[in-house]
Amino acid sequence: MGKTSAVIRLGYVHLRVTDLEDARNHYSNTLGMEVVHEEPGKLWLKCWDEWDHHSLVLEEGGVGLIKAGYKVEDTEALADFEHRSQQFGATTGRFSAGENHKVGDGVRITLPSEHTLELYTDMEFVGTDTGAINPEAWPRNARGVGTHWIDHALISVDDPPLIERFMTEVLDFQPAERAIESIEHPNLIGSWMSCGESPHDLAFIKGPNGKLHHFAYHLEDWGAILRAGDIFSMDDVPVDIGPTRHGITRGTTIYFFDPAGNRNEVFAGLGYRVHRDFPTINWTADQLAKGIFYHARELNEAFTSVFT
């Protein structure tokens, strides 16, 4: 049975983009995030239903993931995760308040997959756009897609069993769903891992170390997914696949690309809750395409080849 993790959720994604103004237009006008801070070559953004200062940092120069931040409960949990990471053999470091704009002290972990994960306890609280007293259902002035919050990230790793072990043994995540070679040869290909009740807070599939497959925004429902697809056509956003449904997590989805080529997802329909006694679901490789794209039942070329 899974342990309760002291990791609360994905807090921020820090991303490289080739052109900051193109990225501003995509994330702010098309997706509807608000630019909350800027410095030369960098932008900080948040979604309307997020209460901390930001959830996305964009940095001009290249493409791909610089790091991802996960918020944890308290400083005791931070120290515990730091210690357990070191015992596992991962490289760790400390960062101080202010090193990340509006973020407090934290622990930086280099995963065995070469991804940088930052754990922190505090980010400046600003509140959601609808507030916490008698809130309206949604903000009337939302732009574009009107993404609610950044929900999860999917990264690529060369050694899936090692990373699943790290996430389980060090950070107390539990696998909600897994992709394996076959029942007879259960070699791990990918894992969708949860630190709370959401089907996945961090997922990974077999691929090159250090790379990002996508990060995803939560939307309300299938209608909102369809409307997002309409806006992507209006704004000439390259769509990878969808609107469709994932077998894995049962989420409805569109994969699309930002102007730099980083893959984004809009995602609705949290298919179930991951309680601590949730029995892990396994997908065998022969049915994996159905697990990923439930209707088409085949993987497109980009899905398996584009990592940034």
Ligand SMILES: [Fe+2]
């Ligand atoms: Fe996703």
